[in-house]
Amino acid sequence: MTDDIRKGLAGVVVDETAVSKVDPETNSLLYRGYPVQELAATQPFEAVAHLLWHGELPGDDELAALREEERRHRALAPEVKAVVDLLPATAHPMDEIRTAVSAVGAHELSDGGSVLDAGGSAEENLARGLRLFAALPAVVAYGQRRRRGLDAVPPRDDLGYAANFLWMAFGEEADPVVVDAFNRSLILYAEHSFNASTFAARVVTSTLSDLYSAVTAAIGALKGPLHGGANEAVLHVFREIGAAENVGPWLDEALASKRKVMGFGHRVYTRGDSRVPTMRAALESLVAHYDRPDVLDLYTTLEDEFVRRKGISPNLDYPSGPAYDLIGFDTVTFTPIFVAARVTGWTAHILEQAASNALIRPLSAYVGPGERHVAGSVPDE
Numbered sequence: 589m590t591d592d593i594r595k596g597l598a599g600v601v602v603d604e605t606a607v608s609k610v611d612p613e614t615n616s617l618l619y620r621g622y623p624v625q626e627l628a629a630t631q632p633f634e635a636v637a638h639l640l641w642h643g644e645l646p647g648d649d650e651l652a653a654l655r656e657e658e659r660r661h662r663a664l665a666p667e668v669k670a671v672v673d674l675l676p677a678t679a680h681p682m683d684e685i686r687t688a689v690s691a692v693g694a695h696e697l698s699d700g701g702s703v704l705d706a707g708g709s710a711e712e713n714l715a716r717g718l719r720l721f722a723a724l725p726a727v728v729a730y731g732q733r734r735r736r737g738l739d740a741v742p743p744r745d746d747l748g749y750a751a752n753f754l755w756m757a758f759g760e761e762a763d764p765v766v767v768d769a770f771n772r773s774l775i776l777y778a779e780h781s782f783n784a785s786t787f788a789a790r791v792v793t794s795t796l797s798d799l800y801s802a803v804t805a806a807i808g809a810l811k812g813p814l815h816g817g818a819n820e821a822v823l824h825v826f827r828e829i830g831a832a833e834n835v836g837p838w839l840d841e842a843l844a845s846k847r848k849v850m851g852f853g854h855r856v857y858t859r860g861d862s863r864v865p866t867m868r869a870a871l872e873s874l875v876a877h878y879d880r881p882d883v884l885d886l887y888t889t890l891e892d893e894f895v896r897r898k899g900i901s902p903n904l905d906y907p908s909g910p911a912y913d914l915i916g917f918d919t920v921t922f923t924p925i926f927v928a929a930r931v932t933g934w935t936a937h938i939l940e941q942a943a944s945n946a947l948i949r950p951l952s953a954y955v956g957p958g959e960r961h962v963a964g965s966v967p968d969e
């Protein structure tokens with residue numbers, strides 16, 4: 589084993605990015621220079637998508653144009669619905685959304701072009717990114733409805749992105765408190781530098797493959813419970829514990845069996861995830877709205893006890909899991925919501941990678957058998 593191997597690329601700087609800055613020293617996260625908590629408090633998610641793609645917040649006309657285009661592509665395309673309907677209702681919605689993105693890509697790139705043109709121009713990719721951003725809420729919402737034995741709900745042109753997402757999922761207009769909390773969560777989930785899924789998207793882009801292939805790779809990476817799957821996993825932990833008074837004995841057992849407690853810890857942040865206070869405030873607003881103090885009780889008791897015993901702070905998935913649960917989403921739908929939000933960051937990185945590309949191809953230290961030779965040839969049957 590060579591000394592300079594950095595398992596998991598921990599601490600390795602692999603490229604530059606102008607999309608976001610994660611600073612563990614100051615415990616801050618900036619999107620194109622703006623603190624994420626400021627964006628969450630002041631912007632609709634569509635404006636943050638524009639910021640990530642173009643580097644600046646949109647002016648009034650730009651926001652209006654983006655909204656118009658987003659509304660034009662909101663509806664669940666029949667060809668995408670047909671592909672989703674082929675999947676078993678018991679399929680995990682992350683597999684469903686990954687398949688839906690593949691279907692969108694196969695249709696969008698069906699002009700008979702060769703792989704040499706697959707990457708597309710920056711202009712084409714911006715337009716593709718926007719259409720995917722517009723299309724994914726309907727896929728997530730329909731997936732949940734399908735599992736509940738319900739039909740798809742057509743989008744509403746008079747609602748913003750977050751409000752329409754909730755409308756399509758539940759078929760009723762959400763309270764402004766709920767829309768605001770949901771909008772904040774989408775902004776917090778939108779981008780986070782070279783995390784595993786974004787890096788996967790950049791690796792695929794670096795081969796000059798297409799945006800849809802990069803996004804499906806990213807979805808695959810996000811599914812894992814060490815990454816995006818943790819927001820779903822947090823809810824399983826909450827259900828296992830049941831109530832605040834069970835936290836102590838539950839933690840005794842979890843820590844004795846060296847179990848990882850989902851929703852805690854982060855590779856980059858050592859002093860706590862900068863997004864948590866904003867999402868916790870959003871969770872608190874939902875707890876008040878739904879009158880569920882028991883949720884906050886369990887949340888704070890587990891956090892306090894885990895931090896006291898392990899010194900490891902919660903990450904964004906810790907408050908967002910119970911927040912999505914209160915809103916009424918199925919637990920398996922939490923990570924696909926993360927996909928719908930993070931597709932903005934992924935596509936911003938795909939554009940950035942393509943603009944100054946170098947094939948991503950690290951080296952490995954071989955530790956297998958030394959050179960050896962086959963004993964003889966095996967005849968074909």
Ligand code: ACO
Pocket residue numbers: 596813814815816818847848849850851852853854855856898900903904905
């Ligand atoms: N529960 C219990 N112990 C933990 C946790 C946790 N959640 N997180 C870290 N540790 C412990 C590890 O057991 C390890 O202890 P050891 O040195 O005694 O073996 C030590 O802290 C270091 O942990 P690693 O997993 O090696 O550190 P890494 O930087 O790879 O971990 C990770 C980061 C994967 C996020 C980890 O903290 C974890 O598994 N957390 C739970 C999953 C989770 O919440 N993921 C969401 C990430 S954020 C996001 O995607 C929005």
